[in-house]
Amino acid sequence: MWTHGLGNTRAARRPSPERRNVHRVNWRPGSGLESLRQRAKLLARLRQFFSERGVLEVETPLLASAGITDPSIESLTVEGGVSIGEQRQRFLQTSPEYAMKRLLAAYGEPIFQIAKAFRDGEAGSRHNPEFSLLEWYRPGFDHHQLIAEVGELLCYCLGERPVQKYSYRQLFLQRLQLDPFVATADELKVVAGLHIDTGGLTGDRELWLDLLMSHVLEPTLGTKEICFIYDYPASQAALSVVVRDADVFVGQRFEVYVDGMELANGYCELTDGQEQRKRFEKDNAVRRQRDQPERSVDEQLMAALAHGLPACSGVALGIDRLLMLVTGVSDIRDVLSFDWTRS
Amino acid sequence: MANYSTNEFRSGLKVMLDGDPCSILDNELVKPGKGQAFSRVKLRNLKTGRQWERTFKSGESLEGADVMDRTMEYLYTDGEFWYFMEPDTFEQFQADAAAVADAHLWLKEQDRCEVTLFNGTPLVVAPPNFVELEITETDPGLKGDTATGGTKPATLTTGAVVKVPLFLSQGEVIRVDTRTGEYQSRASSKS
Numbered sequence: 001m002w003t004h005g006l007g008n009t010r011a012a013r014r015p016s017p018e019r020r021n022v023h024r025v026n027w028r029p030g031s032g033l034e035s036l037r038q039r040a041k042l043l044a045r046l047r048q049f050f051s052e053r054g055v056l057e058v059e060t061p062l063l064a065s066a067g068i069t070d071p072s073i074e075s076l077t078v079e080g081g082v083s084i085g086e087q088r089q090r091f092l093q094t095s096p097e098y099a100m101k102r103l104l105a106a107y108g109e110p111i112f113q114i115a116k117a118f119r120d121g122e123a124g125s126r127h128n129p130e131f132s133l134l135e136w137y138r139p140g141f142d143h144h145q146l147i148a149e150v151g152e153l154l155c156y157c158l159g160e161r162p163v164q165k166y167s168y169r170q171l172f173l174q175r176l177q178l179d180p181f182v183a184t185a186d187e188l189k190v191v192a193g194l195h196i197d198t199g200g201l202t203g204d205r206e207l208w209l210d211l212l213m214s215h216v217l218e219p220t221l222g223t224k225e226i227c228f229i230y231d232y233p234a235s236q237a238a239l240s241v242v243v244r245d246a247d248v249f250v251g252q253r254f255e256v257y258v259d260g261m262e263l264a265n266g267y268c269e270l271t272d273g274q275e276q277r278k279r280f281e282k283d284n285a286v287r288r289q290r291d292q293p294e295r296s297v298d299e300q301l302m303a304a305l306a307h308g309l310p311a312c313s314g315v316a317l318g319i320d321r322l323l324m325l326v327t328g329v330s331d332i333r334d335v336l337s338f339d340w341t342r343s
Numbered sequence: 344m345a346n347y348s349t350n351e352f353r354s355g356l357k358v359m360l361d362g363d364p365c366s367i368l369d370n371e372l373v374k375p376g377k378g379q380a381f382s383r384v385k386l387r388n389l390k391t392g393r394q395w396e397r398t399f400k401s402g403e404s405l406e407g408a409d410v411m412d413r414t415m416e417y418l419y420t421d422g423e424f425w426y427f428m429e430p431d432t433f434e435q436f437q438a439d440a441a442a443v444a445d446a447h448l449w450l451k452e453q454d455r456c457e458v459t460l461f462n463g464t465p466l467v468v469a470p471p472n473f474v475e476l477e478i479t480e481t482d483p484g485l486k487g488d489t490a491t492g493g494t495k496p497a498t499l500t501t502g503a504v505v506k507v508p509l510f511l512s513q514g515e516v517i518r519v520d521t522r523t524g525e526y527q528s529r530a531s532s533k534s
Contacts, residue, residue, distance in 0.1 A: 072379055121350060121401070122380070124372035197397040199360075203379075207400075210378035215398060218375070238377050255376045265376040 029337045055110040060099030066298035067091035069283035074120035092118035098301040105304035112136035125331045132319035139312040143268040146313035164225040181248045221257035230254040240267035266315030273305035344407035349382035357410040364389045364408035415458045438465035448503035449521040470521045475530040484512030
């Protein structure tokens with residue numbers, strides 16, 4: 001032992017080339033220990049909230065055999081590997097929604113999940129391609145009942161804050177003097193141009209509505225409150241029930257904003273399998289049009305819907321963003337132990 | 344030049360926009376809860392210096408701009424153009440008044456400047472942060488008056504007018520911060 005020690009004394013003091021390289025690699029976490037503690041505390045609090053309400057925690061697979069058709073969301077795929085086999089590829093989930101709906105169809109119980117989700121190409125101060133989602137489903141709730149529960153959960157985590165609710169239509173009428181259900185693409189474009197430099201941007205009504213919502217309205221929402229926006233144009237219904245509301249059709253969908261940041265998206269869930277298949281096919285038509293890869297419809301979800309999904313509402317909430325609010329930081333990288341560039 | 348898509352936009356990338364070369368300062372992904380993604384990009388127009396934000400569709404692309412920053416030695420001016428030299432290759436470049444702009448107030452022969460080349464031609468000239476220039480004209484110095492804190496205008500060899508303390512006189516060399524145009528001190532040695 002000691003001869004080994006003596007013989008290598010000088011060499012040990014001089015770092016080997018390998019060792020010097022190791023020093024150049026940035027292995028350190030991006031968030032401080034206090035942020036890790038806050039995350040652990042927040043996760044415990046979320047679990048306590050649901051445990052007190054008799055909502056069952058579940059887990060579902062991260063790596064699914066079907067992806068997502070939504071043209072605005074790209075899955076990350078895993079290819080190769082003995083277990084993947086002849087299927088050629090599997091998809092990292094973009095949310096646990098489809099698997100949780102299969103559990104709902106099978107058991108009809110209120111359930112929640114804390115899971116990692118993955119979305120390709122989404123990185124920035126509020127996005128990381130791998131992120132944590134809290135998703136829960138409430139059989140027998142309509143979207144307004146679930147909105148009330150989301151408000152309670154947020155007060156439970158952030159402290160008491162007043163709750164505000166606007167329909168999507170009210171919001172546009174009040175803040176922009178525009179009716180989002182009837183305004184033309186040109187009218188929306190003109191209003192967008194008053195607020196931001198849109199350069200040579202071209203697009204349909206949907207593009208301008210998305211732009212106004214994300215660039216002009218969102219930063220003003222929930223500055224002191226918890227702000228819910230509900231009842232979206234049918235074209236933005238996603239997986240929510242569409243109903244007639246006076247002269248227009250609305251998707252019973254909602255979003256939650258706190259401090260000008262979108263936190264959660266929820267639906268009064270569509271239970272009609274045939275309607276669901278139509279929407280998936282429409283998504284794929286848009287994908288073809290935009291030269292994006294088509295995604296096959298999740299037939300296991302379709303079979304579960306055919307069996308029968310109980311009337312329910314569900315919501316997905318970004319845990320990393322909630323933690324940003326709890327710790328008072330404005331960049332998601334500050335609450336991730338290892339963000340995408342470090343992982 | 345190559346085209347760059349919004350997901351390749353990084354701070355420092357130079358792109359062509361509305362016919363002008365621009366430098367990307369920041370690129371932020373902005374996305375509503377459901378729906379299309381956008382890139383909100385902070386840019387600086389390298390010609391005018393204007394900074395602003397513009398929104399693009401995610402995945403849109405812009406042509407790269409052939410822009411390079413080089414350190415060059417200022418040689419002289421013939422009144423119409425200002426001449427600079429690359430010290431390693433001795434290659435000379437002529438910059439017009441638009442490129443030199445206010446920098447002409449601080450250009451002293453043999454000083455090193457940052458010259459931004461666009462398609463091989465000077466687009467912007469940045470003088471050194473500090474230059475030492477001689478006072479060619481000012482009211483007579485008040486000997487010993489170093490305490491009152493008063494100032495007076497002084498014209499320098501380049502034509503720049505700088506506020507200087509009362510005790511300075513014609514022929515003295517002073518150090519000036521070119522970013523603010525403010526007098527710093529007497530130069531350490533006459534040049």
